[in-house]
Amino acid sequence: MHPDERQERVRSSFAKQGLMTTSGATLGSVSSGMVEIALSPHPAISQQHGFVHGGAVSAIADSAAGYAALSLMPADTGVLTTEFKINLLAPAAGERILARGRVVKAGRTLTLAQAEVFAIAGGKEKLIALLTATLMAVKGRDGISN
Amino acid sequence: MHPDERQERVRSSFAKQGLMTTSGATLGSVSSGMVEIALSPHPAISQQHGFVHGGAVSAIADSAAGYAALSLMPADTGVLTTEFKINLLAPAAGERILARGRVVKAGRTLTLAQAEVFAIAGGKEKLIALLTATLMAVKGRDGISN
Amino acid sequence: MHPDERQERVRSSFAKQGLMTTSGATLGSVSSGMVEIALSPHPAISQQHGFVHGGAVSAIADSAAGYAALSLMPADTGVLTTEFKINLLAPAAGERILARGRVVKAGRTLTLAQAEVFAIAGGKEKLIALLTATLMAVKGRDGISN
Amino acid sequence: MHPDERQERVRSSFAKQGLMTTSGATLGSVSSGMVEIALSPHPAISQQHGFVHGGAVSAIADSAAGYAALSLMPADTGVLTTEFKINLLAPAAGERILARGRVVKAGRTLTLAQAEVFAIAGGKEKLIALLTATLMAVKGRDGISN
Numbered sequence: 001m002h003p004d005e006r007q008e009r010v011r012s013s014f015a016k017q018g019l020m021t022t023s024g025a026t027l028g029s030v031s032s033g034m035v036e037i038a039l040s041p042h043p044a045i046s047q048q049h050g051f052v053h054g055g056a057v058s059a060i061a062d063s064a065a066g067y068a069a070l071s072l073m074p075a076d077t078g079v080l081t082t083e084f085k086i087n088l089l090a091p092a093a094g095e096r097i098l099a100r101g102r103v104v105k106a107g108r109t110l111t112l113a114q115a116e117v118f119a120i121a122g123g124k125e126k127l128i129a130l131l132t133a134t135l136m137a138v139k140g141r142d143g144i145s146n
Numbered sequence: 147m148h149p150d151e152r153q154e155r156v157r158s159s160f161a162k163q164g165l166m167t168t169s170g171a172t173l174g175s176v177s178s179g180m181v182e183i184a185l186s187p188h189p190a191i192s193q194q195h196g197f198v199h200g201g202a203v204s205a206i207a208d209s210a211a212g213y214a215a216l217s218l219m220p221a222d223t224g225v226l227t228t229e230f231k232i233n234l235l236a237p238a239a240g241e242r243i244l245a246r247g248r249v250v251k252a253g254r255t256l257t258l259a260q261a262e263v264f265a266i267a268g269g270k271e272k273l274i275a276l277l278t279a280t281l282m283a284v285k286g287r288d289g290i291s292n
Numbered sequence: 293m294h295p296d297e298r299q300e301r302v303r304s305s306f307a308k309q310g311l312m313t314t315s316g317a318t319l320g321s322v323s324s325g326m327v328e329i330a331l332s333p334h335p336a337i338s339q340q341h342g343f344v345h346g347g348a349v350s351a352i353a354d355s356a357a358g359y360a361a362l363s364l365m366p367a368d369t370g371v372l373t374t375e376f377k378i379n380l381l382a383p384a385a386g387e388r389i390l391a392r393g394r395v396v397k398a399g400r401t402l403t404l405a406q407a408e409v410f411a412i413a414g415g416k417e418k419l420i421a422l423l424t425a426t427l428m429a430v431k432g433r434d435g436i437s438n
Numbered sequence: 439m440h441p442d443e444r445q446e447r448v449r450s451s452f453a454k455q456g457l458m459t460t461s462g463a464t465l466g467s468v469s470s471g472m473v474e475i476a477l478s479p480h481p482a483i484s485q486q487h488g489f490v491h492g493g494a495v496s497a498i499a500d501s502a503a504g505y506a507a508l509s510l511m512p513a514d515t516g517v518l519t520t521e522f523k524i525n526l527l528a529p530a531a532g533e534r535i536l537a538r539g540r541v542v543k544a545g546r547t548l549t550l551a552q553a554e555v556f557a558i559a560g561g562k563e564k565l566i567a568l569l570t571a572t573l574m575a576v577k578g579r580d581g582i583s584n
Binding site: 013014016017018019020021022023042043044045046047048049053054055056058059060062063078080081082083084085086087088 | 160162164165166167169188190191193201204206208209224226227228229231232233234
């Protein structure tokens with residue numbers, strides 16, 4: 001696939017993720033093996049202390065890692081997360097929450113990817129979470145496409 | 147704390163989680179060391195294949211584990227997730243998605259909890275995810291209460 | 293495979309694990325989807341505080357989970373751990389350290405298993421670690437058999 | 439603490455880890471927030487297919503991450519691993535297995551560290567495992583010192 005096609009595939013798939021739209025998440029830069037997703041803190045995605053909910057942080061981090069993996073996969077392949085682990089290092093607060101996903105090792109069946117999540121405020125980035133995910137390439141399963 | 151007070155604390159905290167309301171999640175049974183949270187699949191929380199997004203599954207699983215931990219903590223304590231790991235075993239589809247959190251080991255500072263997530267359809271439960279989380283008890287931090 | 297053959301396969305594979313012999317680990321009960329491995333604390337497997345090293349605890353927990361998975365796999369299949377996560381809940385000290393592995397969900401390619409690790413002293417068991425592992429069934433790879 | 443004292447503390451603690459000696463592991467470079475530990479593959483630390491056992495890989499990775507954390511902690515503090523997650527990406531085979539631990543975020547109580555593990559053969563390094571660990575600083579607990 002041409003890099004433009006890969007990007008287009010990621011953007012088209014992202015647009016179908018209802019949770020991303022509901023959360024107000026936006027897709028940032030998409031390149032081979034690296035994808036960014038951002039979120040603006042607001043009450044609809046908060047936890048009980050007013051910070052962005054760990055589930056919302058996990059969702060954009062998981063999606064950033066998953067799309068980084070998808071960006072390196074063949075055209076007829078979809079991607080599923082089989083497992084992830086996330087360390088939440090500091091409260092998710094600030095003007096913007098940014099997840100940067102990148103592929104650590106791409107394999108035929110399984111890909112390992114990480115996402116760093118930053119809280120951005122006053123022009124400064126602070127690392128607030130680190131996710132590691134295993135993504136599986138899937139072909140021709142019912143209901144699984146990009 | 148009296149069990150009723152513990153339950154009330156969990157219910158009051160849950161009501162403040164914007165993401166839970168936005169996702170349409172509802173709090174089920176709350177007892178000492180065990181909490182259930184349910185979700186009905188709908189497009190606003192889907193991923194690109196139409197299943198419930200792994201981020202939404204993680205959010206209810208993390209919250210169920212966290213509230214199970216909180217249900218055993220002293221009155222003046224809040225709870226924060228420091229890390230979790232989730233294995234996504236099958237697509238999250240069906241009539242209802244149910245996360246059952248339970249404490250594995252309660253400690254003074256750190257509590258280990260797990261949540262099993264089931265997809266319910268036609269009266270049958272299918273295990274679709276397993277989460278393990280480390281929860282931290284926090285006292286008197288700025289902005290951290292229940 | 294007959295249950296006896298499955299048991300025999302696990303026992304034969306375990307005997308080939310140099311690290312298990314070196315650590316003094318012994319294979320306990322083996323049944324379909326459940327395997328126990330035990331260890332006696334001694335200085336050769338300690339960490340700096342004199343407790344059993346987390347790496348040795350992880351090794352028997354990972355092996356117990358892996359053999360629990362292998363016990364359910366077809367005859368021509370080997371097993372590899374693709375990832376695991378372990379929470380170390382208390383120092384590994386006592387007369388005996390016992391890992392109990394069990395399959396959570398067996399799949400064609402990936403199996404999810406858990407192992408609980410107990411420290412046994414004075415006839416009492418104390419949970420000291422919890423491991424979750426993803427195991428992959430492998431066929432016909434160079435150098436991979438049971 | 440002076441950097442030399444920090445290094446000395448790590449080296450002295452490492453020498454007390456029976457499992458490291460038993461495994462034939464050696465401590466490599468030690469600097470502030472970064473520690474290397476190496477291992478030579480041999481039958482005493484193998485799994486059933488002849489590769490280095492995942493438990494031995496985990497042990498050096500966990501120790502490298504833990505000592506990277508300890509290298510940044512105050513003089514009167516010991517370190518304990520509370521949890522780790524490791525992805526095993528390729529068989530651990532080659533002339534040497536090298537774990538490189540580095541601190542991702544140092545905190546007062548909890549530190550997050552990672553370790554990359556490489557298999558070295560013919561002058562080439564291949565990433566074979568990635569570990570993420572949470573380390574806890576401990577003071578004045580019975581039996582816990584460096």
